[in-house]
Amino acid sequence: MRAGTEIANPLDRRHPNFNFSKGFKNVIRDRYALLLLLPVVVHLFIFSYIPIYGILISFRDFKMGDPFFTLGSDANWVGFKHFIDFFQSMYFVRIMKNTILNSLLTLLIGFWVPIVFALLLNEVTHRTFKKTVQSVSSLPYFISSVVIAGIVISFVSKDGLVNNIIELFGGERTQFLNEPRYFRVIYIMMHIWQNFGWSAVLYLASISSVSPSLYESAEIDGANRWQKMIHITVPGILPTVVVMLILAVGGMLSSDTERILLLYNPLNYETSDVIGTYIYRIGLIKQEYSYSAAVGLFTNIVNLVLLIIANKASDRVSNYSLW
C-alpha cells in the first residue's frame, strides 16, 4: 500500500527520488542524538552567531535603546566612518605600537624560557627534586591573574619588596607603575613568571613521549648528552613548539587584555594601553559602542590573517598545521 502511493505521487516526500526524504528520515533516525546536540547549537547561535551578526553595528551609529537586528533605515548607517575615525585618531599609533610591542617582546623574551627550562629539567635525574621543581614552578599558572597582579603591584609599590631591595643597595624608592618606561618590563616579567613552569611541564610531557629506543641507539653510536638533546629531544618536541608558536602569533593582537587591565593605570597608558583595554574603556565606560565595535572588528580581522599566515608558514616549514 505504501509502495503504491510512492510510485503514484512523485511529489510525495517519501518518494525514492525525492532527496529531501532521505535527509528527513535520517533526522528521524538521529532524533535523540540531535536533541543531545541541541543545547550546543542553540547556545552557539545565541552567544556566538548573534554577536557575529552584531558586528554590523560598527557600520552604524548605535545607542543602547536602538533596535539591534534592524537592517533598514532606522539603523543609522554610517559606512566606514568609525574605521576612518580610528585610523586617524591620535590613539591609533599608540595602541597599535603597544599591542604589538607587548606581544612581540613577550614572545621573544618569554617563548624560549620554558623550552630551555624543560630541557634542563629533563636532564635532572633526581626524581623528587624534579617533581618538586615542576610542581612549584607550574603553580602560578593556576593562581588567578588577579592575585598574581596583586602580588606584582604590591611588590613594585613604593613600600614594597622591590623598593626595599633597592633601598638596601642605596637606591631611591620609585613608584614603578606610575612611570611608563617600567611598564613593559613589569608586564613581561609577570607573564613569564606566571607561565614558564606550566609551559615547561607541557614540553616535558611531550619530551617523555619521545621513544627511548632513539636514545639507546644514539648511546650505542657514542652520542653524548648534548648531542642527544640537540638531535633527539629537540626534534621530538618541535611539533609542540610550533603549535605553541602559531597560537602565540595568532593571538598577537589580543595581547592579554585582562592582565593589562589589572596592571595599568592612567599614568602609564603611554606604554600600557593596548587595543583590548582601549575597546573596554571607549566601549563600556564611554559607551561609544559602534566606534569600539569597529576597533574590535579591525583587530579580529588582523588576528585571523596573522593566524592563517602563521599556520601556512608552519605548514611549509615543519609540515605541521592547525587545520
Place this chain on the structure above:
Amino acid sequence: MGGKLVKRKFNLYDCIIYLLCASALVITAFPFLHVLSMSLSEPSEAAKGTVWIFPRGFSINVYKMLFRNGSLWRSFANSVFYTAAGTSLSTVVAAMGAYAMSKKRLAGKKFFTYYIFITMYISGGLIPSYILINKIHLYNTIWVMIIPGMVSVWNIILVRTYFVSTIPASLNESATIDGANDMHILFRIYLPLAKPILAVISLYTAVGIWNSWYGALLYLPNKKLQPLQMFLANVLIFASADLKQMTAEEAAIKAEGMDAALQLRYATIMFTSIPIMCVYPFLQKYFVKGALVGSLKE
C-alpha cells in the same frame, strides 16, 4: 631520559643544571614566602621593610580583620556557587554535544562540524556580546556568570576525541540493535566509560571559572553578586569601596602608628591562594593529562 639507562657520575654540567633548576624553584616560591611572612609579621616590623623570607614577630591580626569582612565571605560563597553550577552544566552539555558529534553517521554532521568550528576562529568581539547580554536581560543577574560560558568548543573536541578513540563503535551499534536509543547509550554506557576525561575537563572548567573576574567586571556591577576574584580585584587592584569597608578597622591600627594596608593585601592574597597551593600538587597529574589529551586533538 638518558639517566635511567646509564648511571653517570655527577659532573660539572649536572651541578649547573641542578643549580639553574633550583633557582627556578626559588624564583617561583620566594614571592609567596615573602607575602606569607609579611602577612604574619608584627605590623611594626612589616612597615619597616625588613621582612624577607621569615616573619618577624608574629601576629594574625590582619587575618582576623580580613575574616570579619562580610563581603569576602559573600563573594566566596558566590564563587562556590558559580563554579559548581557552571562546571556541572558545562560538562554535561559538552558530553552531550560530543556524543552526537562522535557518531559515525549523524544527519547534518558536516554542517554541524562547520557550525561549531567556525566559532573558534570568528567572534563578534566584546561590544556586540555586551549589547546582546544587555538586550536579553542577562546583564547584572547571576545567570550572566553561568550561561554565556556554558559551551566550550574546546571541551566538546576533547570529549569527542576521547569517545572516538577509546570506545569502540561496535559497542554503540550493538546497543542500538538491542533497542537502546542515543540518550540511553550516552548516559548508561558512554558517560561511565568516559569518567577520566570528564574529570579532566571539569577540573579545567572549575579552575577557569574560579579564577575568572573579567566577566564580572563587564556584566555584573552588583557587588552582592560578584565572585571572589572580582572582590579581590576591587581590594587589591582597583582599591575601591570594599577596601574602605576595611578602613574603619585600619584606622584603629593607623592610630597606633602603623599602616596595615599592605599587610591586609598580603593576607588577602594568602587566604585565597593557600587552598590552591594545598590542592594543586595532588591534582597536577590530571592537569597534565588534560593538556596532553588536548594536544592529541583530531
